[in-house]
Amino acid sequence: MASAAAGAGNFIALRLKKRAEILRKLIVAITAMKTEIKFSRKPPLQILKELSGRSGFKDLSFFGGVVKAYGTERDFVSAWSKALNGDSSVSLLTGEDREILSSLGAQLGTTDTSGQMKICELHLSMLQSNLKTAEEISAKYGKLCSQIGLFAGCAIGILLL
Amino acid sequence: MDDKNKKFLEAIVPCPPHIKQLLGGIPDAVKAQTYEIRLRAEKPLVLCGSYGSGFIGEGGRFSLILPSSPRLVTKQELTAAVSKMCEYSLHTYQQDMVDGFITLEGGHRVGICANSVIENGIITAVRDVYSLNIRIARSSEGVSIPIMESVFRDGLKSIIIAGPPSSGKTTVVRDMARQLSSGFGGNYTRVVIADERYEIAAVRNGIAQNPTGINSDVISGFPKAVAVMNALKSMSPEVIVCDEISGEQEIQKIEYGLNSGVKFIITVHASSCAELFRKKQVKSLLATGEFKKIVLLKSGRTPCMVEKIIDTDNENDEIYRDNPFGIGSGGRGEFYCPAAEKTG
Numbered sequence: 001m002a003s004a005a006a007g008a009g010n011f012i013a014l015r016l017k018k019r020a021e022i023l024r025k026l027i028v029a030i031t032a033m034k035t036e037i038k039f040s041r042k043p044p045l046q047i048l049k050e051l052s053g054r055s056g057f058k059d060l061s062f063f064g065g066v067v068k069a070y071g072t073e074r075d076f077v078s079a080w081s082k083a084l085n086g087d088s089s090v091s092l093l094t095g096e097d098r099e100i101l102s103s104l105g106a107q108l109g110t111t112d113t114s115g116q117m118k119i120c121e122l123h124l125s126m127l128q129s130n131l132k133t134a135e136e137i138s139a140k141y142g143k144l145c146s147q148i149g150l151f152a153g154c155a156i157g158i159l160l161l
Numbered sequence: 162m163d164d165k166n167k168k169f170l171e172a173i174v175p176c177p178p179h180i181k182q183l184l185g186g187i188p189d190a191v192k193a194q195t196y197e198i199r200l201r202a203e204k205p206l207v208l209c210g211s212y213g214s215g216f217i218g219e220g221g222r223f224s225l226i227l228p229s230s231p232r233l234v235t236k237q238e239l240t241a242a243v244s245k246m247c248e249y250s251l252h253t254y255q256q257d258m259v260d261g262f263i264t265l266e267g268g269h270r271v272g273i274c275a276n277s278v279i280e281n282g283i284i285t286a287v288r289d290v291y292s293l294n295i296r297i298a299r300s301s302e303g304v305s306i307p308i309m310e311s312v313f314r315d316g317l318k319s320i321i322i323a324g325p326p327s328s329g330k331t332t333v334v335r336d337m338a339r340q341l342s343s344g345f346g347g348n349y350t351r352v353v354i355a356d357e358r359y360e361i362a363a364v365r366n367g368i369a370q371n372p373t374g375i376n377s378d379v380i381s382g383f384p385k386a387v388a389v390m391n392a393l394k395s396m397s398p399e400v401i402v403c404d405e406i407s408g409e410q411e412i413q414k415i416e417y418g419l420n421s422g423v424k425f426i427i428t429v430h431a432s433s434c435a436e437l438f439r440k441k442q443v444k445s446l447l448a449t450g451e452f453k454k455i456v457l458l459k460s461g462r463t464p465c466m467v468e469k470i471i472d473t474d475n476e477n478d479e480i481y482r483d484n485p486f487g488i489g490s491g492g493r494g495e496f497y498c499p500a501a502e503k504t505g
Contacts, residue, residue, distance in 0.1 A: 042250075075241070076248075
């Protein structure tokens with residue numbers, strides 16, 4: 001019982017840490033996307049295809065999910081939304097994080113290069129702000145959750161005895 | 162499935178779903194003869210082909226007479242089609258849109274009519290697309306062989322392909338590049354294609370959509386003068402292929418290339434010999450003494466038909482005269498060669 005409660009606490013702590021990790025990877029990926037758009041003007045779908053093949057983003061299956069969904073959906077935005085709502089690699093993100101990604105997906109490829117730069121920068125700054133918050137929460141509450149879980153487990157164990 | 166039908170179905174992929182469904186349902190014979198699909202905002206869907214112009218009714222029936230309820234193309238459908246053609250990436254296709262065309266997978270080209278956005282006197286973008294013309298790419302492998310057998314029988318040389326619009330100049334040079342680089346005459350000639358407007362090789366996402374041969378390189382999107390210089394500096398070509406030569410700078414670079422021993426295959430707009438020899442750039446090119454043959458293509462509904470081939474060393478010496486061959490005739494036609502007559 002005690003170990004189950006401690007495990008639950010650790011699980012919450014891990015989720016908080018994982019969210020920050022996903023946000024960090026998304027920021028690196030969107031920065032790479034921005035560079036590709038600026039220097040090679042590749043279409044977003046092609047960039048996502050390339051990103052999904054990079055070893056650093058292997059566990060971020062969201063990009064591959066968009067590419068896969070594009071095969072069945074009628075347009076890029078629908079494919080992006082489908083992947084955002086269905087891919088497990090982004091399931092730990094909060095509603096706010098998802099809104100940022102959703103907004104990015106709706107605007108990718110809709111303007112000229114300088115417009116795309118601004119769109120990427122705007123969404124990057126929003127994600128960076130969320131990452132900062134996520135790191136703070138993870139640092140502040142991550143340990144706390146594990147400890148509360150452990151204490152709660154011990155308390156339940158003592159009470160049962 | 163017939164290759165022409167396959168090409169037709171490939172070209173309609175970016176069309177809006179309902180239009181795609183209607184077009185997919187027209188008779189195979191019509192598909193095979195269609196070379197253009199025209200989508201105009203709030204206007205009937207029009208197909209153009211060897212039958213003239215045809216329409217699609219609301220029910221999907223093809224007719225050469227405007228039906229009482231033709232299938233109209235909505236503005237939203239047109240916008241959706243443009244987005245799909247651009248792979249949902251305007252920044253990628255911005256320059257192509259400004260230039261008035263997009264190249265699709267399979268080498269099909271889409272002509273665009275739209276309003277321009279001008280900044281400091283330069284067109285920077287387009288808006289409000291009004292109409293699209295999907296031009297279906299057709300396989301044309303082998304159309305240049307009779308010409309090549311005639312002009313390159315005594316070795317490689319620089320030539321000019323002239324003709325009016327839609328006479329098949331680009332098709333001929335594309336096939337020449339393919340044949341030369343794929344072992345024509347027993348050599349895998351090193352060919353560089355200076356494809357400024359993506360018309361010859363139709364490179365999309367780094368892959369040539371049209372067959373350009375084994376030993377060929379494509380420089381896409383560069384101004385021809387720059388492409389020629391880049392090719393000369395780093396690709397050591399034996400032949401450079403350029404489409405639609407017009408500028409002074411291009412001529413200068415071609416002259417530079419000729420002095421380096423490279424042969425050129427170029428195309429020029431001209432409906433007749435008189436028009437061709439009036440052109441300043443042709444005069445400059447002929448003055449180099451390197452362009453030994455001029456191939457004049459015919460105007461008309463069937464492209465790649467040769468009107469005559471002129472030996473520039475002797476302007477009166479026409480190797481072919483009014484001698485159709487190529488796509489339309491399905492054969493080489495009658496061959497007339499004064500030199501052959503002399504030698505028996």
